[in-house]
Amino acid sequence: MSKACDLSATLEGVRRRFERWRRTHRPRSRISDSLWAAAVRATGTCGIHRTAKVLGIDYYSLKKRVQQEAATAVGVSQGGAFIELTPAASASSCQ
Helix, strand or coil: CCHHHHCCHHHHHHHHHHHHHHHHCCCCCCCCHHHHHHHHHHHHHHHHHHHHHHHCCCHHHHHHHHHHHHHHHHHHHHCCCCCCCCCCCCCCCCC
16 A cells, blocks of 8 residues: 555545445445446546555456446557558569
8 A cells, every 4th residue: 555545645535435425325226337437537546456555346347347348448549440451552563
């Protein structure tokens, strides 16, 4: 655990959002996608284990969402586009 993690304003802000959400929702309610997204972003500062512990959420659920986010980011950055290359017209002067 690093000092940056201890002092992370991002993680503290997300923790407060989770506390507020818990006060206004019944136990065992589904966590909103926006809260999950904030938790995933917070893992960049403190890692999955520390973030899950501070937020009081399941480590494996958070890990799965982090992996899904990474896979989506890779898919978007690669684009998955197919480019067909055709051979250039060759001059018959090759010898």
